[in-house]
Amino acid sequence: MSWTCADLRRWLDDGRPRENDVTAGTHASGCPSCRAALAAARSLEEALVLSPATRAPTGFTDAVMRRVAAAGAERGAGAGRVGGERVVPWWARLAAEPAVVVPCAIALLLAWRWSTVWGLATRLSPRVTAWAEVSERWGGRAAVEVGGALHALNDPAVALGLVLAACPLVVWASWHLARWSEQALARPLVRAGRERG
Amino acid sequence: MKPAGALARSNWRMDEPAKPPTFADAGRGARDPAPDGGARADADLVERARGGEHDAFRALVDRHRDHAFGLALQITRSPEEAEDAAQEAFVRAWLALPAFRGEASFGTWLHRIVVRRALDHAVARRARVSREREIETAESLPVPMAGAERDLVLARRLGRLMEDLSPRQRAVVTLFYREDRPVQEIAAVLAMPENTVKTHLRRARAALREAWMRETGAAG
Numbered sequence: 107m108s109w110t111c112a113d114l115r116r117w118l119d120d121g122r123p124r125e126n127d128v129t130a131g132t133h134a135s136g137c138p139s140c141r142a143a144l145a146a147a148r149s150l151e152e153a154l155v156l157s158p159a160t161r162a163p164t165g166f167t168d169a170v171m172r173r174v175a176a177a178g179a180e181r182g183a184g185a186g187r188v189g190g191e192r193v194v195p196w197w198a199r200l201a202a203e204p205a206v207v208v209p210c211a212i213a214l215l216l217a218w219r220w221s222t223v224w225g226l227a228t229r230l231s232p233r234v235t236a237w238a239e240v241s242e243r244w245g246g247r248a249a250v251e252v253g254g255a256l257h258a259l260n261d262p263a264v265a266l267g268l269v270l271a272a273c274p275l276v277v278w279a280s281w282h283l284a285r286w287s288e289q290a291l292a293r294p295l296v297r298a299g300r301e302r303g
Numbered sequence: 304m305k306p307a308g309a310l311a312r313s314n315w316r317m318d319e320p321a322k323p324p325t326f327a328d329a330g331r332g333a334r335d336p337a338p339d340g341g342a343r344a345d346a347d348l349v350e351r352a353r354g355g356e357h358d359a360f361r362a363l364v365d366r367h368r369d370h371a372f373g374l375a376l377q378i379t380r381s382p383e384e385a386e387d388a389a390q391e392a393f394v395r396a397w398l399a400l401p402a403f404r405g406e407a408s409f410g411t412w413l414h415r416i417v418v419r420r421a422l423d424h425a426v427a428r429r430a431r432v433s434r435e436r437e438i439e440t441a442e443s444l445p446v447p448m449a450g451a452e453r454d455l456v457l458a459r460r461l462g463r464l465m466e467d468l469s470p471r472q473r474a475v476v477t478l479f480y481r482e483d484r485p486v487q488e489i490a491a492v493l494a495m496p497e498n499t500v501k502t503h504l505r506r507a508r509a510a511l512r513e514a515w516m517r518e519t520g521a522a523g
Binding site for chain 2: 119120142143146147151152153155156160161162163166167170171177
C-alpha cells in the first residue's frame with residue numbers, strides 16, 4: 107500500500123511507529139518535502155532527548171530548608187516540630203497535653219478507688235429506676251427505654267462492653283487533642299526562638 | 304522580586320548537552336553524590352526524614368535538586384519560576400513525608416510533585432507575562448558552557464521553539480522525551496486521560512516539526 111503526504115505527516119505526528127517504517131521510507135524517498143519533514147522529525151527528536159542537563163542555583167538546598175522550617179512552624183511536619191526537630195521539651199508537652207493528663211488521672215482514680223466508683227454507680231441505679239417510673243407516666247415508652255438502658259449499666263458485662271467500644275474513640279480523640287495542644291504550644295515557642303535568633 | 308534573567312546569569316549554568324539522568328537514574332546513582340548510594344540510600348534517608356531528621360531531608364534535597372530544577376525549567380522555561388516550583392515541590396514533599404508509603408521510589412514520587420508544581424507555575428506565568436517578555440526570558444536562558452557545537456545549537460533552537468507550546472504540551476513533551484516516561488504514567492502524573500496526553504504529543508510534534516523546518520530553512 108502506498109502512502110500520501112498526509113499519511114506520512116500523520117505518522118510523524120504519531121511519533122513514527124516502527125511498524126510503518128518501510129512504507130514511510132518508500133514514500134519519503136520519492137517525495138522531497140516528506141523527506142525534509144522526516145529529517146526534521148529525526149533531528150528534532152534527537153534534540154529533545156539531548157536537552158542540556160542543568161544544575162540547581164547555588165544556595166538552592168539552603169533555601170529549601172528555610173522554607174521547610176517555615177512550613178513546619180506553620181503546619182508541622184509532625185506536631186511540635188520545626189524542620190523535623192522537636193521544639194517543645196517533653197515535660198512541657200506532657201503538661202500541655204490534656205489528652206494525656208486527663209485519661210491518666212481518670213485511670214489512676216479508677217484503679218485506686220474502683221470499689222467506691224462502682225458503689226456510686228450502684229447507689230445511683232435505684233434513682234435511675236425511680237426516674238424511669240416517673241417518666242413512664244409522663245414521657246411514655248421512650249423514657250422507659252432510656253431508663254432501662256441506664257439500669258443495664260449495673261451489669262458488669264454491659265459496662266465492660268461499653269468501655270471497650272469507647273476505647274477506639276478515646277484513642278482517636280486523644281491523638282488529635284495531643285497534636286493540637288502540642289502545636290498550640292510550639293507556635294509561641296518558635297516565634298520566641300525566631301525573635302531571639 | 305528578582306530581575307528576569309539575573310539568576311540565569313549569576314548562579315546557575317547548563318552543562319554540555321547529554322541524555323539527562325532521570326529521577327530513576329538518580330535513584331540508581333547516575334548523579335549520586337555518594338556512588339554507593341542509589342535507591343537504597345534514598346529509602347534510608349526517607350525513613351530518617353520521616354522520623355524528623357533534618358539532615359536526612361537535606362541530603363535528599365542535595366541528591367535530587369539538579370534534576371528537579373532541570374525538569375521544572377523545561378516546563379516553565381523561566382529560571383525564577385523553575386527555582387520556585389522546585390523548592391515548593393521539596394517543601395510539599397517534606398510536609399507529605401508522613402503519608403509517603405514508599406509504593407514508588409522517592410524520586411518518582413518527587414518527580415510527580417515537581418511536574419505538577421511546575422505546570423501550575425507555567426500556566427500562571429503564561430497568563431501573567433506578555434509574549435515580548437517571554438521572548439526576552441528565552442534569550443536570557445543560560446548559555447551552555449561546553450559540548451559539541453552542533454548539540455548546543457540544537458538545544459538552543461529547541462528551547463526557543465518550546466516557548467511556543469502551551470505549558471501542558473511542554474510538560475507532556477518533556478516527560479515523554481526527556482524523562483522517557485510512558486504515556487500511561489504521564490497521564491497519571493498530569494491527571495489527564497491517556498488520549499489527551501496523546502493528543503498533546505501529536506500537536507506538539509506537529510508544531511515543533513513545522514517550526515523546526517522553518518528555522519532550518521531560514522538558517523540554511
